Amino acid sequence: MAGSGCAWGAEPPRFLEAFGRLWQVQSRLGSGSSASVYRVRCCGSPGSPPGALKQFLPPGTTGAAASAAEYGFRKERAALEQLQGHRNIVTLYGVFTIHFSPNVPSRCLLLELLDVSVSELLMYSSHQGCSMWMIQHCARDVLEALAFLHHEGYVHADLKPRNILWSAENECFKLIDFGLSFKEGNQDVKYIQTDGYRAPEAELQNCLAQAGLQSDTECTSAVDLWSLGIILLEMFSGMKLKHTVRSQEWKANSSAVIDHIFASKAVVNAAIPAYHLRDLIKRYCTCTLRFVTFLFTDWVYAVVAGWLDPVEVLLPLVPKENPGRGQVFVEYANAGDSKAAQRLLTGRLFDGKFVVATFYPLSAYRRGYLYQTLL
Structure with a gap:
């Protein structure tokens, strides 16, 4: 785990007791306005993996820092307890309290x-x-995490490069820091996301709150997709884009700015064509497209583009004859769901083309017998 920002007051003791075990605090990994993160290891268990201790400001602290710490602790605990078990979300081992003195936990x-x-x-x-391999891997893992997160009704609300970490043990990227997360439809804080990764609707809400005005609408899971688009664009370009996304050029035509960034960088021998990444970023950073999120067609788009592995019901793709055309096989648990999906998908536009949905024998798919053309 990692934190950000400046250091703050009370350090934890070098040794502490939690969950019936003694833990050694080895080093500080990072700190922010409301919490610090430390590397810890369980004493007496040499083979046990180290952990990350996230210590929030003592409740005795006054002012905005205390409010932020209490809010962050409650929010992160609630979110992580509900979201446990997903491969691409940091694992919460437990919650406990350090007592610096009887009155300062x-x-x-x-x-x-x-x-x-x-x-x-x-x-x-x-x-x-x-x-390109790393970008694809990150995109896939974060999309998997966001799909689960959004399905559970949560908005992360602070997606940024510092909050996406690699797990060497699991060989995947994971999301951390749920201190600003909220249930969609129940946004209880107006200042969300980090500058440079803040979606336009969150920026507007922020400005209205600073002026003492109420926004008529709350932010949705779409703000997470905006942040992801900027993160992927930074990973491709190698540049921080905070000033770019705040510029008038971006506000006037973000699609043209994205085209310019991709045109200015040569990609040699990429396993995945760069235009797939460009088009995926445009979907998340172009306001007219971004608000239709995580419908079935969005998953199909990500799979067809090669930026997301098939998940759960999505089976592997037939190799495409040309960009933008391909076959996606979807296995449903029962015939009713399959019929409903066929009815909803047939005739819909996908990437400017009509979707044709038809039934296909599962036994034929498993034998590797695949139609070569779409009827």
Whole structure:
């Protein structure tokens, strides 16, 4: 795990007791305005993996910092307890309290220890950008996490490179830091997302809140997709894009700015054509497209583009004859769901083309017998 920002007050003791075990605090990994994160290891268990201790400000602290810490602790605990078990979301091991003195407790989360963040990967790339393989891997893992998150009704609300970490043990990227997350339709804080990764509707809401005005609408899961689009664009370009996304050029025509970034960088021998990534980013950073999110066609788009592995019901693709055309096989648990999907999909436009949905024998698919053309 990693944190951000400046350090703050009370350090945890070098040794602490939690869950009936003694833990050694080895080093500080990072700190922010409301919490600090430390690397810890369980004493007496040499083979046990280290963990990450996220310590929130003591409740005795006053002012905005105390409010932010209490809010962050409650939000992150509630979200992680509900979202446990997904491969691409950090694992919460437990919650406990450190007592500096009888009247000054400090709340803590014990989490799995992850490795390098996307922010660090960008720094190591020396402004050259990440490999297409790494970008694809990150896109797939974060989309998997967001699909689960959004299905459970949650908005992460602070997606940024520092909050996406690589797990060497699981060989995947994972989301961390749910301190600003909220249930869609129940947004209880107006200041969400980090500058540079803040969606236009969140920016508008932020400005209205600063002026003491109420927004008529709440933010939705679409704000997470905006952030992901900017993250992927930074991974490709190797540049921080905070000033770019705040420019008038971006606001006037973000699609043209994205085209320019892709045109200015040569991609040699990429396993996945760069225009697939470009088009995926446009879907998430172009306001007219972004609000139709995580419908079936969005998953199909990501799979067809090669930026998302088939998940759950989606079976592997037939190799495409040309970009934008292909076959997707979907296995349903029962005939009723299959018929409903066929009725809803047939005739819909997908990437400017009509969707044709038809039944296909599962036994034929499993034998590898695939039609070569779409009827």
